[in-house]
Amino acid sequence: MTGIRHAGKAVCDRDVVNRLVASWFGRKDSADNCFKDWTDVTHPFAPSSELADSLLPFSVPPTSDGSHDLSHLMRVWKAAFQIQATEGGNVEILGAAVLLHDCVAIEKSDPRRAEASALAADRAAGVLRDLNWPAGDIAAVCHAIICHSFSAGQAPQTIEAKILQDADRLDAIGAIGAARCFYTAGRMGSGLYDPNDPGAAQRPLDDRAFALDHFKAKLLTLSQGFQTATGADLAQQRHDRLQRFLDDFLSEI
Ligand SMILES: [Fe+2]
Numbered sequence: 001m002t003g004i005r006h007a008g009k010a011v012c013d014r015d016v017v018n019r020l021v022a023s024w025f026g027r028k029d030s031a032d033n034c035f036k037d038w039t040d041v042t043h044p045f046a047p048s049s050e051l052a053d054s055l056l057p058f059s060v061p062p063t064s065d066g067s068h069d070l071s072h073l074m075r076v077w078k079a080a081f082q083i084q085a086t087e088g089g090n091v092e093i094l095g096a097a098v099l100l101h102d103c104v105a106i107e108k109s110d111p112r113r114a115e116a117s118a119l120a121a122d123r124a125a126g127v128l129r130d131l132n133w134p135a136g137d138i139a140a141v142c143h144a145i146i147c148h149s150f151s152a153g154q155a156p157q158t159i160e161a162k163i164l165q166d167a168d169r170l171d172a173i174g175a176i177g178a179a180r181c182f183y184t185a186g187r188m189g190s191g192l193y194d195p196n197d198p199g200a201a202q203r204p205l206d207d208r209a210f211a212l213d214h215f216k217a218k219l220l221t222l223s224q225g226f227q228t229a230t231g232a233d234l235a236q237q238r239h240d241r242l243q244r245f246l247d248d249f250l251s252e253i
Pocket of ligand 1 (some may be wrong): 168
């Protein structure tokens with residue numbers, strides 16, 4: 001990956017970052033230990049650690065949502081650059097879009113949920129302007145952020161936007177997708193499944209009431225909508241895992 005053109009314009013306060021990282025992990029360590037954690041945490045973003053240095057303080061807003069925390073950001077980063085390695089795309093635009101794509105926290109049950117990606121893009125634009133990014137690059141990052149969400153209903157036009165959408169969507173399927181589904185259902189007070197008809201054979205799907213219904217209602221449909229060939233290949237592998245999990249789950253009840 002190349003060097004970061006915009007780095008050095010507004011370097012973040014490392015103490016602030018250390019405190020952020022400590023709070024993400026719920027730790028109350030000493031400053032020295034926090035620094036060690038920060039070093040470990042930035043490692044997954046290497047060799048774009050300079051970009052991560054400048055944007056991580058804005059990446060994960062204060063939230064108790066463990067399905068949109070730092071670990072989600074790391075997984076999306078890993079998937080995005082796995083796809084970028086074969087599909088191409090500008091490393092800085094993609095990296096910034098990944099780091100800021102969930103920088104505004106809107107819960108699934110919040111009526112503003114459909115606006116979440118637009119709100120994140122607005123905030124990202126402000127962050128990047130403060131870091132003296134060129135207007136064209138900011139627009140490219142914002143386009144990717146807006147389009148990554150299903151609810152925004154906007155088709156990605158650039159390779160960076162297509163990769164971000166694919167990378168974020170990969171985190172909704174496979175083993176991780178199943179875990180995030182049940183986690184989110186728990187936060188919303190939903191049941192695991194309908195004991196009278198777990199597979200919804202003779203009733204409409206209701207994924208607000210039952211976590212397992214979300215597999216058929218959404219998760220098992222996601223692999224069809226990927227934007228890149230590399231993303232689609234990865235999605236098919238995770239789709240198969242998800243289907244196996246559903247089959248195993250139903251066989252145990
Ligand atoms: Fe995300």
